[in-house]
Amino acid sequence: MPQSLPVAIDLSTGDNLTTYMRAVNAAPILSAERERELALRYHNEGDLEAARELVMSHLRYVVKVARGFMGYGLPLTDLIQEGSIGLMKAVKRFDPGRDVRLVSFAVHWIRAEIYDYVLRNWRMVKVATTKAQRKLFFNLRKSRARLGWMNNEEVSQLAKDLDVETKTVREMESRLSSTDVAFDAMVDQDDDERYLAPSQHLGDSRYDPEVVVSGNEQTSERSQQLASALTELDERSKDIVTRRWLSDDKPTLHKLADEYGVSAERIRQIEKRAMEKMKKVISIQV
Template identity: 55%
Template structure:
């Protein structure tokens, strides 16, 4: 998707109910259809393919945006921001990774909605670092009562979210302030609204973290395979039997009986092979 090309994606600028009905009318893609469209986009920059991928996932954005209604922001704005995240996800989606677009897109959609909330919700002026943002989106769900936090609770939350106790108290005081009502005032546009105390908790990593973890997993997998291939057949067999089985891990005595040597000899071969593999897998 080139930036110069504008996709005719419907935005919730009119009746929200009509918009929701419209996005539900777009068909859900099968895995094969999704892979074909994503491949056309990746290989040929096919804008029509990108449009089909986006339209088929607009209902996902609506579903996610509903969970953030407790911040007092218009639902239409949350959906529009989520749609931007969806388009970013479609642009970056790799169909050859074996992951469905719905799993990949959810992180980008939430990231855009989070940024919009942080820019527009008046109570959140201190949520500037990653840790403070995590505190903002998780504090209420970690509080088991409606009163003030006890000192032990402050310490526990600060430790778990990697922030200072003072930051926990400051955020708690902002939630307890009167800049915005903490209670729901009924329904808006025919839909039920929720107070900020009931916001949706999100434990998913940010998109950049997700991609970094996947790349690191690939590197580790390739490095392990290369390190194993560097071993002689017996050493590789011992390492695999001792460390790479999910169950039925072989003992030193079992391998000793298999090769007709002592258990101590098997231990020595294992130790030497592991040292060699660690050197090969060490970062350059």
């Protein structure tokens, strides 16, 4: 899906953000039937206008999710833009054949994209989050370039010049001196450097007999429950569920409809009823 699907509004200023918010809130909320119709048009025909309408109608949810990340000190406009990318990815991967609304599916993609953005910018966020800290940050960078670590007199003078406490200057100096460490060691790091990675100090429980046996038992139990639930289905329902949910090469509703000589909607209904029946069988077993 092209990156140009969201509203083409520059979010760099407050006025444009206000205009964007108005446009987003003015977009109509789609009914389940209209949403499914648009998703089918995009999924089966590659109709980009249908995809655009799906994206436009769900941008209000992007804004809502983005607001929840404002405490990290990152611009709301950036959070919205990253969330919009997640929404477009969700629309591209959304399967209209499943009985799920797009918003329920998309919210996970929106959050994932924003999470990734926050993590990429975490170093910047933790060093300076307020206007005063950013001012101190830049002054310290200039001072450190000339002096290295500052002595007590230099700390006191800078604190006086910027009208902050000396402990604030020391704290920011310490932040500037720290470095981010990747959780996992890099492949090309030697043994003297690998120990710095936090992952090197964690115990490896993958081969713990208790963990292995417990994992195998859970996997075996889930497989037995699934096999038992499948036996309760007729051959057609079993084939549809197996191919749609348990196969690597998942056929579309229309492909199955052609094979069975029925409509795609009929295949969807059969799949839905089969899944409901399987859930009841598994719940009884549990």
